[in-house]
Amino acid sequence: MTAAPRPLPAARLTLRHTTVGDPLARPLLDELTHEYRTRYEKPVDLSLEYPAEEFAPPGGVFLLLLADGSPVAGGAYRRYDARTAEFKRIWTHSAHRRRGLARRVLDALERDAAARGYTRAYLTTGPRQPEAKGLYLAAGYRPLFDLSAAPESIGPLPFEKHLESPRP
Numbered sequence: 175m176t177a178a179p180r181p182l183p184a185a186r187l188t189l190r191h192t193t194v195g196d197p198l199a200r201p202l203l204d205e206l207t208h209e210y211r212t213r214y215e216k217p218v219d220l221s222l223e224y225p226a227e228e229f230a231p232p233g234g235v236f237l238l239l240l241a242d243g244s245p246v247a248g249g250a251y252r253r254y255d256a257r258t259a260e261f262k263r264i265w266t267h268s269a270h271r272r273r274g275l276a277r278r279v280l281d282a283l284e285r286d287a288a289a290r291g292y293t294r295a296y297l298t299t300g301p302r303q304p305e306a307k308g309l310y311l312a313a314g315y316r317p318l319f320d321l322s323a324a325p326e327s328i329g330p331l332p333f334e335k336h337l338e339s340p341r342p
Contacts, residue, residue: 187246187275189282190238194226198238198245206265213302224262228252235286236263239279247275249283254296259287259337261297264306276306280313288337295335301325 192199210218229236233253238245247266254260261283266276284295297315299306307325311317315333325331 186241187278188240188243190240191286192236192238194221194229194236194250196236196238198240199236199248202238202245202248202265202267203263205267206263209268210300214300224252229262232290234259235283235290237279237282237286239275239282241270246270247279249276249279251283251287251295257292258294258296259283259290259292261287261295264297264309276309277313280309284335284337285340289340293337293339295337296332297334298330298332301328301331307331 190198194203207218228234229250229252234251236250237248239247245267247264247270249261249264251259251261261280264276264279264283266273266279287295295315297310299310302325304325310333313335315335318332318334319328
């Protein structure tokens with residue numbers, strides 16, 4: 175049995191608001207693409223899915239979580255509608271999983287979206303991503319699907335969460 179990875183000290187972690195094209199993001203996005211291709215056994219090209227400008231202010235954000243300047247996790251959102259941010263690309267590098275980093279990214283995305291006036295977060299995850307489903311349920315997201323149904327029978331699993339307004 176392997177031991178769980180040691181937590182990274184909080185002082186070493188920083189959030190960086192950046193762009194999809196940032197070279198620091200490339201390793202995470204490449205690994206995410208590989209993971210999707212492997213889990214779903216079909217070609218994936220994330221660069222064709224959404225224009226990069228959708229993940230830029232004022233309607234969107236792309237951020238990286240860095241440990242000593244190296245990317246360990248990341249995520250983004252884009253405008254879904256006037257009150258809803260759609261979260262995408264929430265990802266932790268495989269060498270840094272099970273340390274709560276995706277939760278940190280999710281929390282940062284929620285705070286940022288709320289600060290920009292969004293009152294609701296919406297996201298989907300794939301039916302072959304039980305780790306993501308568990309993360310969103312643990313973080314208070316409401317499933318918009320029947321939890322008792324087989325995930326493969328649903329397709330993408332949608333979730334939503336009301337965002338709290340930032341405190342002055």
